[in-house]
Amino acid sequence: MDSLATKYLTTTGSRMVALGGGGIAAFGLRYQYLVTAEYVLGFLRNNLALIPHATLVIEPLHRKDDGKDDDVVDFAVEIDDEPSHNVQVKSSSEPDDHPLQPAAAGEVFERLVIHPAEERILLTNKPLSPVLADAAIEQTTYASRTEYTWPSGPQAPIGAAEPRIIFDSRSTAELFDSITELIKGFRVERGRSPGTVTCQLLVSILVDFIFSAAAGTEPSRISALDLLDKLVMPDAAIAQVAGGFDWGLPITNIPNYLSTVPRLGYLNEIQSHLDLTKDVSTPSRVVLAGRTGNGKTVLASDYCHIEAISYAFMCWVDCRDVGFIEPQIRNLIEQLNETVPAGTTIGPVFAGILGRHPGPWLLIFDGLQNRTDIEEYIPSRGYGSIIIASNNSLNWWPSAPVIEVAEFTEDEAIDCFAAYADIGPADLDRARDSIREIVVRLGLVPLAVSMSAIYFKNTEGQLDELALQYFSDLEALADDASIPPGFPSTAFAAIQHASRSLAKGTRTGQVYGRSARAVVEIGCLLAPELLPLNFILQATDESVYVDLANLPVPTEVDQALRRGVLSALRTQSIAQRVVNDGQGNRTPVSETVAVHPLVHDILRRSYLAAVPHGYLESQCTVFMYFLVGWLGKLRDQGEFFAVEQLRVHADDLLALIAENEPLSSMSRQSLRVFSYAKALLRAELSTCAASRGRLQQALELGHAATQDLAPWLHEQHARLIRAKILSNMIGDLSIGEAAPEMVSTLVNPLLVAVREATASADESKRRFGYVIAAETLSYLNRTDLHRNSPLLAGARTELAGIADSDPSANPGGAIQNNLANRLYEAGQFDELLRHVLLWREANESIENGVLLDALMIVCQLHTDDIDNALAATDALVSTSVHANYVLLSMHEALKKVGRELHRVIPTLPAHRDRLQSALERVLARYNQLSDLSGGARPDS
Known part of the structure; x- marks a missing residue:
């Protein structure tokens, strides 16, 4: 009975930063594929009669004189299989800093002129360097494009057209808009809808198609007729293609959800309210409201990816936990290479950053309930847009349009189901009536439709036969007592069914299905957002030995297990992987999964209704055991973003315990360890709050x-x-x-x-x-x-x-x-310094480290080591206080140093001015921190 240990079995019931090499390469490819699309569409628009004869060739290979391959041509246009245009693209993410030099242009021309073509072109966004500009002759200027010849450069054979340089000063956003307009023209001529969002989706589809041709997964030769057929497909076909579209490289902080179907009507409406072409000084706002599960977050995510090129940067803030909004904003400020001055709150700082930025920027608040929770972060003036996604449609700003996001239409639901169930066009007409019956019974709720479709995809048999068994299973699962108010009972049961069918019938399911179910079914006891995968996999292992005298520390599980679990979760579209590094420090908390809040709510209700006697207390004990150990270690390491992430889960867990107490116990020992674990967790959270x-x-x-x-x-x-x-x-x-x-x-x-x-x-x-x-x-x-x-x-x-x-x-x-106090009072500063240096070397806590730094400065001031004392003082003053952690330790440290500077200045006249200046800096920082800590005094 004396041991505080027991064994438990679990039961499942765009950034403003400098580009690195990879970023530069990504920009080059992005620019190349955009300019390829724009060039060929412009050529076809100006030469309509050549459309039946033209072919776009992506990265054709030519032969050098020595027989080796020459990849100088990035894309070519052929007419009746004869080369017409050979184009090499040169680009830079910072073209003004990297102009086109004669040597680089000469190398391209030397290679281009070897290969026959009617037009040989070096296409670039780099301005010509002064030397090259003096030698080149300007031929024509059209809009933002200037065409040059270079008589003193390498020339084509006699009788052939001279090679040319085309300098295009347009940004990638302007190229994107130009392609959008070209697509609109072709669609109007074919009687198709020319909606802006439709055409923007087609730009992404076209660029992805060109990328696939370059990568070898599609043919490198694309006839103009095939190319235009892609651009004039009906809206329903676009929705189906884009619904499973991989948007490419993820945008920082923006979730990459697999769209059920891109809902073009809503996307057009969002865009009309967030029109960046309007000359306005106030950020435009739009609210997406509607029942949980209707796809508001997916709509916001789709808009972000469609409009990614239109914004300088985007900031996505998960608002489901109000207390976690501030740490996310701090993280965004750091990503924007800005800092929060000591003594100031972050709201005005963030709003000021947005207000001053030339923009345009996009700010998304997902899962927000009340506008008062985010108003301090929104600038009153600035060039940007704001999207709110909420299940609350009331009490928003009078001028902000509210878009009510409803359930699917029947046709949308059928298309969504077919996409997820992998039912091809040839089979869809035959299965349409059966699908309609299924989706109508599911209430046309997008989340339920998509999850049920995956079940049918993963199950052998005829659709109409499977439907009978499926709905029979759902009726057995439905429990009116645990269904959220107003939510369709069949849709509720469909989500339950999906979690129990994770990777069913697959090898992944056999190996990792139990762990994947534990992540969502037992993880539902924590918060749905940013659930650390390494944490939850260890805390939901089949057998966990809890020893409160030996707390766990943050560690990573085997990578194969993480990958297997993520694969299993993807089979039912239940959770999304999100890597959250905070300040950029990778920790075992960084890799997370975000569970849809509706799925989370349903799984929690189901778990609480079905959990056996004593198991809820046991699982809560295991979670608290891991939280105490991980929080303490990460706090000592100064990983405060990770600490805040875990604090959200600790608060959510304690709230759930309070709602369900008294919990049933397996034994008195289980109750005992549970009580101790809860006390230790609250004590750790108390330490976090004090810090x-x-x-x-x-x-x-x-x-x-x-x-x-x-x-x-x-x-x-x-x-x-x-x-x-x-x-x-x-x-x-x-x-x-x-x-x-x-x-x-x-x-x-x-x-x-x-x-x-x-x-x-x-x-x-x-x-x-x-x-x-x-x-x-x-x-x-x-x-x-x-x-x-x-x-x-x-x-x-x-x-x-x-x-x-x-x-x-x-x-x-x-x-x-x-x-230290005794040695200080005795004036034995050399001896004290010797001890301090030893203590600093052994110290593992960032908070104790700050206090030891202050004590070292005190000793240096009294041992005639003024230069080092002043250098250490400057370092202390500039120490950042992330999310106000270490605030009190900093406050105490500055107090000690300031007091000592005041005492020694009269005794060190030779250093008076330097010491006085240091004292003023210390006092200024101390007063800033006092503003933050002084208002937090305990009630008497």
Whole structure:
């Protein structure tokens, strides 16, 4: 009964950063394929009679004189199989900084003139260098394109046309728009709809087709007739092609959902409200409202990918957890190479960045409930657009249009089902009536339609026969008590069924199906957003041994397991993989899955309704065990974005526990470990809150943690853990300079536990008692208010006696602090510096590191090491406070350094000016941080 360990079995019921080499290469290919599409469509538009005779050839191979391949031609146009235009493309993501030089142009011309063609062209977005511009002769200028000949450069054979340079100054966005307009013209002539979104989708389809030809997955020769046939396909066919379209390289922070069907009417409506051609100074806004599962997020994602080239950058913010909005905004600020000045809130900073940026930018708030949660982040002026996706259609800005996103139409639902079930056009007409019956019974809900279609794809048999068994299964699953209000019961059951059929009948399912189901079915006890895959796979293993004396640390599971689980999840379109690196530091928390909130809600309801007696408590214990270990380690490592990510899940888990208490227990030992784990998790969250200067929240969490332990205070383990929590609370009260009367109520029970621990025969408990005594003493000595309080004098004396009697040769942090105080008061700064350097070398905590840096500066000021002291002071002042973590440690460190600078300036006249300047910088930063921490004092 003394061990705090037990074994549990689980049960399943675009960035503003410099481009690197890869980015430069990606830009070059993107530009090449766009300019290929625009060039050939422009040629066909101006030469309509040649359309039956023309062929586009992607990257044709020619032979050099020595017989080797020559890939100088990026694309060619042939007329009746004879070369007409040979084009080489040269581009740069920063053309003004990299003009076209004579050597580069000469090399291309030398190779182009060898191969026969009516036109030999070097097409570039690079302006001609001054030397080349002097030698070249301008022939024609059209819009943003200028054509040159180069008489002194390599020339074609006598009688052949001279090679030419065409300089095109248009951006990729302008090229995209030009292709869109060309496609509109061809569609109008064929009697097809010329909607802007339709034509933009066709641009992406066309560029992807050209890419596939270059990659060898499609023929490299494309007849003009085949090319134009792609551009004049009906809207329904476009929707089907684009519904499964791979948008290519992912855009930072933008989810890449597999569209059920691109809903062109809604996309056109969104675009009409976010018209970037309008000369306006206020960001345009649009709200996508509608029931969960109707596809609002997918619509927003589709718009982002369709319009990716139109915006300078895009920012996607998941708003399902209001508390996680701020960390995401901080992360976006860092990605935009900006910083949050100390002492300022991030809302005005982010709004200011957007307001000042030339734009256009796009800001998406997904899953938002109330506009008040994001108004501080939105600039009142600026060149950009804002999309809100919400299931709340009320109380938005009066000027913001609200688009009600409804369920599918029958035709959309049938097309969606056919796409996911892999039913080809030849079979669709025969199956249409059976599909219509299925999708109507599913309420035409997009999410349910797509998930049910995957079931049929993965199951052998005739559609109409399978449907009978399928709906029979759904009726057995449907439980009115657990269905969200207003949601179709059959659609609810379809989502349940999908999770239970993950990778069913496949080898992936046999190997990884159980782990994949655990991710979504047991992971539903946590928050749906940014669920760390490494974390959830370890915490939902079939057998987990929980030992609260040995907490787990963040680690990665085998890569093959992660890949297998992700493959299984994709078979039912239940979850999306999202890599979230925060500041760019890869951690075991970075690889996440995001579960659709409706799926998450249904799976949670289903799990809670079906979980066996005692298993909910057991699984919550396992989750809390991992959260305590991972949160503490990541906090010490300074990975604060990852800490915030896990904090969201910890808060969600504790809220779920509170909603369902009292939980049933398998045994008294299970209940005992559960209570301890909950207390430890709340204590860790209290530490996180205190680190951010939220002292009142820290105290409330600490108090709740002591209440969790109350039924177990007959055990020394509980009394010792409570003593540690009380010590931390005393530290928070000390920083907040709370009344001594408030502090004394916590000191007395702590003293009882410390006396008991130091008298124990168990050395580990004695050691624990000495550490707690020293820590608490350092807190009580921190301010004159508590140091001089008669009410606390007896406790200080007793704690000092206990700390001094510690026989350990390796003192902990608080004992180090008391030793440092003694050496400081004795003026033994050389000896103190020797200790500090040793402590810094052994330190693993970023917060303790800040305080040790301050102590080192104090020693350097007193040992005539002024240059190093000032350099270290500048480094301390410039230390960033991510999401306000380390705020209190920084506050304390600056206070120590500022106080010491003030003391030594009169004694060091030779360095007065430099020291005074340093003091002013320290005080300025201290006052900035005081604005953040001062408002967080605990209630008295």
